[in-house]
Amino acid sequence: MPDADPRALALRVLDHVGRGKFAAPTLDHALSRHDLTSQQAGLVTDLVYGTLRRERWLEAALTPLLRDPEGLPQELRWLLRAGAYEKLFTPRPAHALVNAWVSVAKRRFGMLSGLVNAVLRRVELPPVPEPVRLGLPDFLYSHWRDYFGDVSWAAALNEPAPLWLTVFPGGREALRSEGTNFEAGPLPDTVSVHGASLRELAAYRQGLVQPQNPSSLLAAMLLDAPAGARVLDLAGGAGIKAAWLAAKGARVTSYDLRSSRQRAGRRNLERLGLEVEFKTHDLRRPLADSAPYVLLDAPCLGTGTLRGHPELRRRLREDDLKESAALQALLLDNAARSVASAGVLVYAVCSLTEPEGEGLVAAFLDRHPDFSADTPAIPLPRLRSGAGVYVKPVDGLDGFYYARLRRG
Ligand SMILES: C[S@@+](CC[C@H](N)C(=O)[O-])C[C@H]1O[C@@H](n2cnc3c(N)ncnc32)[C@H](O)[C@@H]1O
Structure with missing residues (x-):
């Protein structure tokens, strides 16, 4: 080399x-x-x-x-x-x-x-001016100021984050025995590592840890699916959230449009020694499958992840917001059809906007009187809550919006 x-x-x-x-x-x-x-x-x-x-x-x-x-x-x-x-x-x-x-x-x-x-x-x-100092596109700065009031928290998106890991059984012991410095994260099963990169970690190669931001993991935790329950992981990508659910004993089927991501997911699940069924499907069409627990981690503008994806700042356009929310509404309607009676649907996006979050869920609840919001208090810092909750992207956390919706 x-x-x-x-x-x-x-x-x-x-x-x-x-x-x-x-x-x-x-x-x-x-x-x-x-x-x-x-x-x-x-x-x-x-x-x-x-x-x-x-x-x-x-x-x-x-x-x-x-x-x-x-x-x-x-x-x-x-x-x-x-x-x-x-x-x-x-x-x-x-x-x-x-x-x-x-x-x-x-x-x-x-x-x-x-x-x-x-x-x-x-x-x-x-x-x-403040939007330039914070490194935000003007439209996003104005949206955040109007919707959240204060935008000073956005300075944290310019600071590096630790390496966040989700740990599986034996993961902490493996990190300790290889001499890696780590601290407990804000959720169970999460740790932050300082001064080491993923490629150096034997615990990673051994399939005992998975890089993942705690805010992302919380979307899967909010399902509250018991061991043995069937879970649909919609827009599941490479199945990172599915992996944690499978480790807790859920029987997970993960659907996504992109088979290449799912191939990478299969290899990753093999590394972790866990089982998830992957199926390729365009969720703009309804799914011929249903389960009592459904997670939709929808495609979004990613405005909560500007720290880890700093180039998004150059790409984001105000017009994308409407397009993103229209796709999410369609995907959420289709996800709702797959929720069994008395079942739970968690909607999550790693974006901090009203049209992709509260606005979308409020309109969903109007269209679907058989669903009600049941979002619990969360153990992460919050920006705002209503039917769902927005995570404040401070202390290395990604910004997320989640809503837990219950049928019937
Ligand atoms: C925010 S990512 C979710 C990633 C995954 N849940 C995770 O935890 O890493 C959104 C996913 O939506 C998928 N997607 C976008 N449009 C879709 C569609 N029409 N049908 C199914 N999946 C779609 C993308 O391929 C991407 O994997």
């Missing part, structure tokens, strides 16, 4: 993200193809995520220093953003890091490295 300069590698990843790739898989791929120490891998990760999270503020800092920003190569603009991020948002010594970025620029852009040197030495953080 080739050695790589961490800054040059971060730049390559950022340039790919600028061309439309997702950050996490692009970064994983880059890290797996180079021989880096864990400290170097940490630097690449910080540069990629930090630059994407702070892009709006960095642009505001850089633009006044550039005569013709639009005329510069896109990759050079990423280099300036990443260099400015490292200088303005990390404690690393400015002189050394500017020199390091100028060396990368010399190799990639020759003469233009003089511009990089001049700009990175001068760049400073300007005062900016």
Whole structure:
């Protein structure tokens, strides 16, 4: 495997993200193809995520220093953003890091490295309006301010999260015996790991732990399905929630549109030594299956996951909100048909908007008088509750909305 300069590698990843790739898989791929120490891998990760999270503020800092920003190569603009991020948002010594970025620029852009040197030495953080400081698209900032009142919590979406793990029986002991530092998470079966990456963990290879944010796990917990119960996991993706339910003794069938995700899910379930039945189905059509416990983890805009998916900030458009809510309403209606009498339906999305959350569930309850909301108090910080509840995305938690709906 080739050695790589961490800054040059971060730049390559950022340039790919600028061309439309997702950050996490692009970064994983880059890290797996180079021989880096864990400290170097940490630097690449910080540069990629930090630059994407702070892009709006960095642009505001850089633009006044550039005569013709639009005329510069896109990759050079990423280099300036990443260099400015490292200088303005990390404690690393400015002189050394500017020199390091100028060396990368010399190799990639020759003469233009003089511009990089001049700009990175001068760049400073300007005062900016709150949406720019928080790194949010304007429409999302306005929606959050109008719907939740205060938006200061969104600053936490710019801070890194620990590695969250869901632990299966024997998982804690395995982590302890390999000397991994971990702390109990906010829910049973969750821990947070500091200073180790997943690829280093023997407990992961042994199938005793699963990376998963506690907010995501809580959606499965809210079903409250007893051992032996049949569960439908709708829009189940690679079956991460299904895995925990199966570990608790549920008989789970997981439906999703994308067979490639389900293939990855089968391999993961094999690693975990658990059984889930996967079936491919487009849930825009009703399902010829029913069960007393149904989980719909619907596709959504993902606004609660901006910390882990920082590139979403560049993609989100206000028009997507209506489209997302229309699909969710259709999927929820179809999910409701699959709930047996007196059964439970949990609706979850990793998004913090009214049309994908409370608005959607209120309209559902109007259309389905045979269902009522039965959402319990949750042990995670809350932004707002009504028929369902929104999780506040602080302390490394993803933002989620869940509603538990009971039939009859
Ligand atoms: C938020 S993800 C849920 C992932 C999964 N439940 C988990 O815990 O990792 C939404 C899922 O919805 C699936 N999806 C999107 N449109 C769908 C449709 N029309 N029918 C079925 N699944 C769909 C996507 O493939 C994706 O896996």
